[in-house]
Amino acid sequence: MCAAKRMSEVERKKEIIDSAIKVISEKGLERATMEDIIAGTTLSKGGVYHYYKNVFEVFKDIMIFGIEYRNEIIKSHLNKCKKGYEKQFIAKQIVDKMLDDNPYMPLYVELLRNKKRNPELIKLMFELQEKTKERIKDVFDSTFIYFININNFQFLTDFINSIIMSADLLDARESFKENRMLLEQMILLILENREENSDESL
Numbered sequence: 606m607c608a609a610k611r612m613s614e615v616e617r618k619k620e621i622i623d624s625a626i627k628v629i630s631e632k633g634l635e636r637a638t639m640e641d642i643i644a645g646t647t648l649s650k651g652g653v654y655h656y657y658k659n660v661f662e663v664f665k666d667i668m669i670f671g672i673e674y675r676n677e678i679i680k681s682h683l684n685k686c687k688k689g690y691e692k693q694f695i696a697k698q699i700v701d702k703m704l705d706d707n708p709y710m711p712l713y714v715e716l717l718r719n720k721k722r723n724p725e726l727i728k729l730m731f732e733l734q735e736k737t738k739e740r741i742k743d744v745f746d747s748t749f750i751y752f753i754n755i756n757n758f759q760f761l762t763d764f765i766n767s768i769i770m771s772a773d774l775l776d777a778r779e780s781f782k783e784n785r786m787l788l789e790q791m792i793l794l795i796l797e798n799r800e801e802n803s804d805e806s807l
Contacts, residue, residue, distance in 0.1 A: 621653055622667055623645075625663040625664065637660050664716075667709065668712070669733070675705075678701070695745075697789060710769065713769065714769065716730065717769070
């Protein structure tokens with residue numbers, strides 16, 4: 606009889622995160638418990654707590670994985686960007702992000718919904734925005750970075766988050782998909798709204 610395969614650390618964390626995604630999606634961030642998450646894994650209580658001490662720690666990792674998920678998609682599409690069409694490429698990628706119905710999206714909406722009354726989530730949101738800026742520099746070269754201006758980064762982020770929340774909470778994703786060209790044009794306007802003679806890119 607073959608012995609059961611011993612899971613690696615990566616596999617264990619993935620199992621915990623997969624369970625947390627399911628639990629938080631179903632119950633919401635505020636009602637999710639470590640007991641719920643543990644119940645959705647094959648790991649012992651001690652095995653889960655070895656990696657994560659509370660729901661917030663698991664949630665933070667999920668948000669970071671969400672950033673990496675999107676960046677990997679952008680990287681895979683970079684070869685499709687024609688020279689001179691960098692702004693259009695960025696706009697398309699941003700709209701793809703806003704309308705993507707992936708497993709991380711409902712949890713990101715949970716973050717947006719709950720951060721106003723939770724200082725810990727406000728801090729996490731700031732950390733995620735800083736990490737997003739770092740990853741943008743890793744993914745895009747200077748040709749692209751020129752179009753992503755620090756002066757309108759917060760407004761662009763707020764606009765993206767507004768559409769993401771509307772797509773989920775107002776069930777407007779299909780409507781937005783049907784009018785995605787308008788969304789891309791809006792993003793282009795934001796990217797083009799650089800302060801005159803400003804070189805304050807990310």
